[in-house]
Amino acid sequence: xxxxxxxxxxxxxxxxxxxxxxxxxxxxxxxxxxxxxxxxxxxxxxxxxxxxxxxxxxxxxxxxxxxxxxxxxxxxxxxxxxxxxxxxxxxxxxxxxxxxxxxxxxxxxxxxxxxxxxxxxxxxxxxxxxxxxxxxxxxxxxxxxxxxxxxxxxxxxxxxxxxxxxxxxxxxxxxxxxxxxxxxxxxxxxxxxxxxxxxxxxxxxxxxxxxxxxxxxxxxxxxxxxxxxxxxxxxxxxxxxxxxxxxxxxxxxxx
Amino acid sequence: xxxxxxxxxxxxxxxxxxxxxxxxxxxxxxxxxxxxxxxxxxxxxxxxxxxxxxxxxxxxxxxxxxxxxxxxxxxxxxxxxxxxxxxxxxxxxxxxxxxxxxxxxx
Numbered sequence: 001x002x003x004x005x006x007x008x009x010x011x012x013x014x015x016x017x018x019x020x021x022x023x024x025x026x027x028x029x030x031x032x033x034x035x036x037x038x039x040x041x042x043x044x045x046x047x048x049x050x051x052x053x054x055x056x057x058x059x060x061x062x063x064x065x066x067x068x069x070x071x072x073x074x075x076x077x078x079x080x081x082x083x084x085x086x087x088x089x090x091x092x093x094x095x096x097x098x099x100x101x102x103x104x105x106x107x108x109x110x111x112x113x114x115x116x117x118x119x120x121x122x123x124x125x126x127x128x129x130x131x132x133x134x135x136x137x138x139x140x141x142x143x144x145x146x147x148x149x150x151x152x153x154x155x156x157x158x159x160x161x162x163x164x165x166x167x168x169x170x171x172x173x174x175x176x177x178x179x180x181x182x183x184x185x186x187x188x189x190x191x192x193x194x195x196x197x198x199x200x201x202x203x204x205x206x207x208x209x210x211x212x213x214x215x216x217x218x219x220x221x222x223x224x225x226x227x228x229x230x231x232x233x234x235x236x237x238x239x240x241x242x243x244x245x246x247x248x249x250x251x252x253x254x255x
Numbered sequence: 256x257x258x259x260x261x262x263x264x265x266x267x268x269x270x271x272x273x274x275x276x277x278x279x280x281x282x283x284x285x286x287x288x289x290x291x292x293x294x295x296x297x298x299x300x301x302x303x304x305x306x307x308x309x310x311x312x313x314x315x316x317x318x319x320x321x322x323x324x325x326x327x328x329x330x331x332x333x334x335x336x337x338x339x340x341x342x343x344x345x346x347x348x349x350x351x352x353x354x355x356x357x358x359x360x361x
Contacts (some may be wrong), residue, residue: 043260043276049278
């Protein structure tokens with residue numbers, strides 16, 4: 001009898017656990033079948049044009065006396081970069097701030113390669129981020145939200161729940177409370193950043209999470225956070241923490 | 256950026272009908288849009304695409320403005336002999352591009 005009860009309790013726990021995970025819903029599931037088909041087939045996913053460029057850049061030595069390629073320091077990307085994108089943004093002890101993947105690429109270029117930064121949303125920066133992100137595909141999002149990142153995470157949560165702009169909407173108003181409902185013809189996704197950089201059909205091209213957040217904020221007629229600012233990074237961290245456990249889909253295709 | 260992604264199945268047997276997938280990096284500017292100052296952005300699309308297999312033309316098509324950026328083309332070819340697929344396209348800038356893909360027929 002006791003054993004039966006224990007088993008029943010265990011079964012309930014398992015079901016509850018599964019339920020909690022199932023509640024997190026990748027934007028992939030809210031996209032149309034054609035969009036999902038593009039993402040499912042690497043040979044049909046236009047983001048792989050960027051991935052291929054990123055793979056080339058990984059091995060390219062920049063011109064200059066001390067020209068080291070990404071490969072020279074990090075080695076094989078498939079091993080060295082596996083799981084890296086799943087943990088971004090992360091606290092950087094050296095600069096005592098949060099950094100996302102693109103900012104780490106910037107820093108590597110400046111400090112290790114002696115090259116100027118690649119401009120935000122430039123082909124090269126997106127290509128490298130997509131190539132590095134691809135190495136984590138399938139792994140669960142696993143950003144650290146405790147320790148030194150805790151303050152940023154709390155601030156990100158506060159920003160997520162704060163109403164902004166002329167339409168007076170918070171992120172949570174749509175992506176927590178109205179997710180699954182429709183905004184005009186589109187399903188409102190939960191807003192998980194598990195596939196960035198993404199190929200977005202509306203853009204007819206590739207873009208970073210920073211660009212997507214800017215779109216969302218101008219959509220509610222708010223002034224977007226400056227790219228790379230502490231506010232932007234805090235929000236990125238909160239979003240990544242909110243998506244923990246979802247599989248990385250980089251490079252995802254979204255409508 | 257990589258100019259095109261060309262894909263065929265890894266194993267192709269003689270007589271098989273196999274799928275060729277081509278994804279070309281191109282803005283496919285429709286000519287219908289205007290820039291920030293109201294000036295029409297000139298049309299720049301790939302308007303002609305062809306594929307030859309050995310000596311034989313296996314696909315030739317005309318493309319029109321209502322096609323997205325980075326167009327994806329997929330078509331089927333019957334495998335005869337090992338050889339080269341040559342993909343060629345022309346855009347409104349007057350540029351002709353071509354890419355080749357060697358295939359091995361078992």
